[in-house]
Amino acid sequence: MTRKMLVAGNWKMNGLRAHLADIAAIGDAAKAHPGVEVGLYVPATLITAAAERADGIFVGAQDCHAKSTGAHTGCLGAAMLGEAGATSVIVGHSERRTDQHESDADIAAKALAARAEDLSVVLCVGESLETRDSGSAVSFVLDQLLASLPEGAAADWLSIAYEPIWAIGTGRIPTMEQIAEMHGAIRGALAARLGAETAAAMRILYGGSVNAGNAADIFTLEDVDGGLVGGASLKAETFGPIITAADAAS
């Protein structure tokens, strides 16, 4: 089974129109590597402008509401994001699980809402440092994954991102053995839930302090099919080498 590498940037709450030139530069970097799928999850305010300029990359949103419309002040439905130009959405990022108190059931519902509007989905899972240190990271992440997994999950619209919370924005990453163990366990759990064929086709991304220096090692691991990149995705100079590393590992 060959899975196309996916390297996606999560810009989080960063980016103004002044940064559209960076998006264009990242598109240029991506075009040199057509074997890698590259996307940017930008703030909602930038989706339309980014999608208008995006060449060589897809543009996504960082969250969507589980309902399509209604009395939900400040929220955005999947159809709105699609109309704005997004083709994909992140659900279940640990920052939203923590800051917005999103539950696994909320996240599964958001993924389904996105799917209903033909958006692809990256579903994030990951353990805290406390859970890692207690020795129960794998069982925690698998429980979280299976509870957040939407009905009808399929590899043509859903990818998983393993993002250990303690590795996000810290410059600290798990050992290669820990990443390999977790990704293998995730694929095993997907196989048990969705069947071997779907599990073999579904991309499992690693996220958390991915940079030009560590990407090549991480992407070489068998069950790592790309990365979800925060800080290093803001500039082509730092994101470009990560795309190159994914191509080399393809």
Ligand SMILES: O=C(CO)COP(=O)(O)O
């Ligand atoms: O949270 C992340 C991507 O969603 C990872 O962020 P950093 O790459 O900045 O650690």
